[in-house]
Amino acid sequence: MAEIVIKKVAKSFGGFHALHSIDLTIADQEFMVLLGASGCGKTTLLRIIAGLETPSQGEVWIGGRRVDGLPPRERGIAMVFQNYAVFPHLTVFENIAFGLRMKKLPRQEIERRVTRTAELMHIEQLLKRYSGQLSGGQRQRVAVARALAMEPDVILMDEPLSNLDALLRLEMRAELKGVLAASKTTTIYVTHDQVEAMSLADRISVMNAGKIVQAARPVEVYRNPAARFVGSFIGNPPMNFIPAKRAGDGKWQVAGVALDGPQASRDRLEFAIRPEDVTVGAEGIPATVRVVEPLGVHTLLTCEVEGALFRAVVESDLAVTPGDTLRLAPKPDRVRWFDPESGMAV
Amino acid sequence: MHPKVLPYVLLLPATLFLLVFFVYPFVQIALLAFTGAEGFTLQHVQTMASHWKFKAALGWTLLLAAVVVPIQLMLALSMATIVSKLESGRSSILYIFSIPLGLSDLASGIIWLAIFEQSGFLNSLLVGLGIIERPILFLGYQNVWVIFAAVVIAEAWRATAIVMVILVSGMGLIPKEYYEAAEVFGAGPWKRFVKITLPLLRPSLQTALILRTLLAFEVFAVVITLGGTTLPVLMGETFQWQFALQDRHVASAYAMVILAISIAATLFYLWALRVPKGAKI
Numbered sequence: 001m002a003e004i005v006i007k008k009v010a011k012s013f014g015g016f017h018a019l020h021s022i023d024l025t026i027a028d029q030e031f032m033v034l035l036g037a038s039g040c041g042k043t044t045l046l047r048i049i050a051g052l053e054t055p056s057q058g059e060v061w062i063g064g065r066r067v068d069g070l071p072p073r074e075r076g077i078a079m080v081f082q083n084y085a086v087f088p089h090l091t092v093f094e095n096i097a098f099g100l101r102m103k104k105l106p107r108q109e110i111e112r113r114v115t116r117t118a119e120l121m122h123i124e125q126l127l128k129r130y131s132g133q134l135s136g137g138q139r140q141r142v143a144v145a146r147a148l149a150m151e152p153d154v155i156l157m158d159e160p161l162s163n164l165d166a167l168l169r170l171e172m173r174a175e176l177k178g179v180l181a182a183s184k185t186t187t188i189y190v191t192h193d194q195v196e197a198m199s200l201a202d203r204i205s206v207m208n209a210g211k212i213v214q215a216a217r218p219v220e221v222y223r224n225p226a227a228r229f230v231g232s233f234i235g236n237p238p239m240n241f242i243p244a245k246r247a248g249d250g251k252w253q254v255a256g257v258a259l260d261g262p263q264a265s266r267d268r269l270e271f272a273i274r275p276e277d278v279t280v281g282a283e284g285i286p287a288t289v290r291v292v293e294p295l296g297v298h299t300l301l302t303c304e305v306e307g308a309l310f311r312a313v314v315e316s317d318l319a320v321t322p323g324d325t326l327r328l329a330p331k332p333d334r335v336r337w338f339d340p341e342s343g344m345a346v
Numbered sequence: 347m348h349p350k351v352l353p354y355v356l357l358l359p360a361t362l363f364l365l366v367f368f369v370y371p372f373v374q375i376a377l378l379a380f381t382g383a384e385g386f387t388l389q390h391v392q393t394m395a396s397h398w399k400f401k402a403a404l405g406w407t408l409l410l411a412a413v414v415v416p417i418q419l420m421l422a423l424s425m426a427t428i429v430s431k432l433e434s435g436r437s438s439i440l441y442i443f444s445i446p447l448g449l450s451d452l453a454s455g456i457i458w459l460a461i462f463e464q465s466g467f468l469n470s471l472l473v474g475l476g477i478i479e480r481p482i483l484f485l486g487y488q489n490v491w492v493i494f495a496a497v498v499i500a501e502a503w504r505a506t507a508i509v510m511v512i513l514v515s516g517m518g519l520i521p522k523e524y525y526e527a528a529e530v531f532g533a534g535p536w537k538r539f540v541k542i543t544l545p546l547l548r549p550s551l552q553t554a555l556i557l558r559t560l561l562a563f564e565v566f567a568v569v570i571t572l573g574g575t576t577l578p579v580l581m582g583e584t585f586q587w588q589f590a591l592q593d594r595h596v597a598s599a600y601a602m603v604i605l606a607i608s609i610a611a612t613l614f615y616l617w618a619l620r621v622p623k624g625a626k627i
Contacts, residue, residue: 052526073532085527089545089625098541102532132624150531 002063002076002153002186003028004049009058011044018044020210021058026203031180031187035197036207037233042190043158045207049188050156051075063153073102078147079156083163084139086131092118092142093127099150117145120179137168144176148183155180157189161196173199194234198222206230225336228270228343237275237300237311242285243340244271252337255285255306259330262337262346269346270338275300276313277334284329287312289322303328378598390595394587394603397596403578404603410494410569410579411562411611414501418558419551421502422509427539429510430517440514444507451504455571458500459485462572485572493573500568505561509554516550517543552619559611563604580604 004026011019019041026032034042047053049060051072060068067075078099086095093114100110118124121141131139140160147155160176161169177200180187191197197204198218205215206229214226225231231239244252244261245268252261254271261269276298278284287303287310294316301312301320312328320326337346382389394400429439446454461467462484469481484492520543528538544551566581575582580600588597 050530052529071534072526072530073534077530079527079530081523081527083521083523085521085523087524087527087542089548089621098528098533099531102537130622130624132626146531 003061004063004154004186004188005059005061006045006049007059007061009045009048009055009060011041011048011053011056018210019048019055022212024205024212024215026186026188029184029186031177031189031200031202033197033201033204034188034190034207035192035194035204035234037192040207041210042192042207046156046158046188046190049154050077050079075154076152077154077156078150078152080143080147080158080160082159084143086134086139086142086146088131090130091127092123092129092131092134095131095142096127096146096149098146113149113151114145117149120148121145137164137172140164140172144179148179151183152185154186154188155183157187159191160189162191162193169196176200194236198234206233208233223334224345225272226345228272228338231272231274231336231338235274237313239272239274239336240305240310240312241338242271242305242308242310244269244337257283257285259335260332261335264337264339264346266339268340270340272336272338273330273334275311277331278312278314278328279331280312280314280318280326281329282327284327285310287326287328289320289324289326292320292322301326375598375601378595379602382595390593390599391602393593394596394599399578399583403580403583406494406577407563407565407580408607410497410501410565411559414498414562414565415555415558417498417502418506418509419555421506422513422554425506425510426513426517427543429514440511443510446504447507449504450567451565452567452571454500454504455568458496458503458568459571462496487574487576490573490576493577496572497565497569497577500572501562501565504568505558509558512550512554512557513547516547519550520546548619548621552615555619556612556615559615560608563608563611 004024006022006024006026009019009022010017022045034045036042044053048055048068049062051067051070055068058068059066062075062077072079086092087098090098096114096117097110100113105113114127115124118127121144123138123141123145126134126138126142131142134142140163143160161172164172173196189197189200201218203215204218204221206213206221208227208229214221214230216224216226221230222234225234225239228241232241242254244254244259246264246266247253247258250260250263251258252269252271259271261271285305287301287305289301289303291302293300293302296316298313299316299318299320301314303310303312303326310328312326314320338344339346379390380386380388425443429436429443432439449457459466463469464481464483468484469478472478473481483489485496486492524542524546525538528542533541564581565579566585569577569579569582575586580603584597584600584604587593587600
């Protein structure tokens, strides 16, 4: 059992606050992704959990044990580094065996575990090589195998796929998901790639400016962003936002169209809809088409609504050319509203 | 000019320099050592080897290197580790540690003589503190081991900094991530030093050890100042045969011995600290 509990963890470097009082609980065997743009504090949080960074305040608990005073080696974790950190002076075998030798496991056990994890990561033919003789993808596999061989309660991964080319990343992503699900460890995975986050995570913690904005299941994060930031960060293309004015009677004025909205005390809100949640028809928000991008499965339209960009995903057989004016009707159950000042969902 | 020719042209001055000032004298010395009136002869080598001081000189030289170099290596490794961990003031400390490097070996020999001689600082201090009643003759001819120890101390003081400077720059090349990975995977500070620092430092260790060992084989001025001829070393004997005994042939034979053990030591270090192909940082 390795539940991870983070209580009020904060970190500042000099006058810069990298993390503001983070509270987060990661369940045993859960795959948690920390997602955010660079500089949002996700790697700092991971390094605090690993023990490579000391929090300025707060507590870290792993498996019911408070660990923030312990060195990394006493925390029962394994880690995959962004640049892999495969030791150049050791063979692949010795790299995978490194942690096991530190634990002083018997020789047969080390051999068994190295062979098993190497087979799992399909690198059994590389065991005698040095890191300098491996490709980036192979080094990545060695780094993962080294972590898995520890049979740890917790695996921490710091942007492990970011240095791979696109095709390899896709392949490794699927493989990692399978391997980690079978290993029954709790995983914390840091990435700035939202597709990676969506595809791997049991739960995503979206981070921004040193805070966790939303921690929820991927579909929930996508469908019901807790904040405007989440909607604009996740999804490709991201959510569309249009300013809305109170029109009375529970109605809100959005680009000249009155839509049903929430009962809110404010006079102004922000209307939000995902590009794929609009239908082209006789009624709806008037939009002038600027760019048409046929993508095969569907067509991506970049339109202008009240001087702002508005993207819509439409069926690929729709005949449309730049300059046309369309009526885009939002699907009522997919419309979201945000408070323009706090940026939070209403 | 043809781009393939250019590098060789640029190398030409250095090559000429090496030929005139290293290869030519070397050939001259070898000829002196191995030729006599009737051509090739081993007579000078026999003269050298049969002299009672030869074995002593060779023995003391090797023993000095075997004691001084490991002491310097350990001192330099600990100093370099400390300096590498410093967040600020790193270069000031490096400069301070390197001050003895600026002194000639003769000057540092004299400094340590001023400390150890009968009217030196050490005796004054001990008498002043009332530990001894009258000054002791530390560096007398009966006390060859005291002279040896004094030479070791003087050499360690004088030339450890060069080893440290090489090791500090070598440690700077090791990425921090390897230490973090080692830490996560269970290595404490000592294990990290043994399993990460030392192996990844092999190229720097090689350079530093070759440099220091070769210079230790050539130790001369410090030994002469502190021990006169009580502690014979190869370089001292070369000097003796050349200038006191006026026999350039035997002096050259000594020079060849120093060259031979230098080559042997270099080959040993190249082999012992080799980095397998593909295992470089």
